Amino acid sequence: MRGALTMITGNLLANVPHQLGDEQIVELLSAPNVRIERIVSLGHATPPDVWYDQDRAEWVLLLAGSAGLIFEGEAEPLLLEPGSYVHIAAHVRHRVAWTDRSVPTVWLAIHYR
Amino acid sequence: MRGALTMITGNLLANVPHQLGDEQIVELLSAPNVRIERIVSLGHATPPDVWYDQDRAEWVLLLAGSAGLIFEGEAEPLLLEPGSYVHIAAHVRHRVAWTDRSVPTVWLAIHYR
Numbered sequence: 001m002r003g004a005l006t007m008i009t010g011n012l013l014a015n016v017p018h019q020l021g022d023e024q025i026v027e028l029l030s031a032p033n034v035r036i037e038r039i040v041s042l043g044h045a046t047p048p049d050v051w052y053d054q055d056r057a058e059w060v061l062l063l064a065g066s067a068g069l070i071f072e073g074e075a076e077p078l079l080l081e082p083g084s085y086v087h088i089a090a091h092v093r094h095r096v097a098w099t100d101r102s103v104p105t106v107w108l109a110i111h112y113r
Numbered sequence: 114m115r116g117a118l119t120m121i122t123g124n125l126l127a128n129v130p131h132q133l134g135d136e137q138i139v140e141l142l143s144a145p146n147v148r149i150e151r152i153v154s155l156g157h158a159t160p161p162d163v164w165y166d167q168d169r170a171e172w173v174l175l176l177a178g179s180a181g182l183i184f185e186g187e188a189e190p191l192l193l194e195p196g197s198y199v200h201i202a203a204h205v206r207h208r209v210a211w212t213d214r215s216v217p218t219v220w221l222a223i224h225y226r
Binding site: 008013014028031033034059061078082083086087108113 | 121122125144146172174221
């Protein structure tokens, strides 16, 4: 029996928008301890002097495009390319310095506690 | 401060073996409620008549290669290509019917409770 609760499938690289106002965030899984999202960026960045400071740890994978991720206190952004992953512990302040302007950047974000 | 506990980074598509005996499983994250692994297959499949029946739910993403995943009671395998994901609820019996024989198949597996 293939039901909505047992088996949900799709493709992260399908239906990627090539024009975007805000970043697009699609929730793929929401469970008590884990939330999985696909995020599509196109030139988006965190506003200057804004830092993400999250209660939950996050494991991020970049699937397409490219991005620079800065951690507070670091001089240089971490370059993320397809296949790159990074674990961000809770309350580790970070921001997205840049994302590719020419092609969509597709992220998989796993928030967990 | 960039420490082992706060920021762990790498690339899932780097150091992919092109010759394999058994499937290669590398643990990327182990937390009380979540375990993340990279799995590399090269023609591997679940032995006939063996079914996976897992206590934890699993969210799987295929990053490279291709595979067929069968759920008990289904006639046809679900075809997984790069970007394909599938959620497998706990105790939903399934098996890997086949994986690509010509190129490595790279999976991301997220086990959670």
